[in-house]
Amino acid sequence: MLAYPLDFEVHDDGIIATFPDIPGSLTDGDTHEEALSNAQDALVSILGEYMARRRDIPLPSAAAGRPVVMLPTRVGLKVALYRTMRAAGVTNTELGSRIGLDERQVRRMLDLRQRSLSPDAFDRAFEALGKVVSVDIQDAA
Structure with a gap:
């Protein structure tokens, strides 16, 4: 993260x-x-x-x-999705269309203070952007 x-x-x-x-x-x-x-x-x-x-x-x-x-895991995932969408030039509406969600749901996925949809929705979003999510677990400092 x-x-x-x-x-x-x-x-x-x-x-x-x-x-x-x-x-x-x-x-x-x-x-x-x-x-x-x-x-x-x-x-x-x-x-x-x-x-x-x-x-x-x-x-x-x-x-x-x-x-x-x-960053908390949930927030880090949302920031990563936001950065990936910007890099690809993909709008909320376009991403929603690709993964079967409306723009409001995508906006909620990106809202750092909101609880979001299931992790599966993030997997679908990243897949629609040509990416996969990889989790790295480390010892606490």
Whole structure:
């Protein structure tokens, strides 16, 4: 899944955390731990805004020893579908037509805050885009 590196800046009134790969992104906390804890929700919100504005979502760079924020599996799958659709120039309506869903259902598949259709719908969507989903399980850090 996608893991975005995080940079911290210490200020008098707390810690500011930014994602160097996502321009304009930031969150904060009173401690490093709190800033890191807030970072996942901030990242999901920021990526959702990128998608709403139909902007390209940058891939994360190498962590190079920095802490990372992993996207939840459901969110990572939606971001991957969005990126794949953009790369292929496929609209929600066109994808829906290819997999037997209406545009509203495809929009819901891409909504980072919504529970989605079954994993089978994502398999069909990626297959319609000439892709397959591969799951990689790793030991927790």
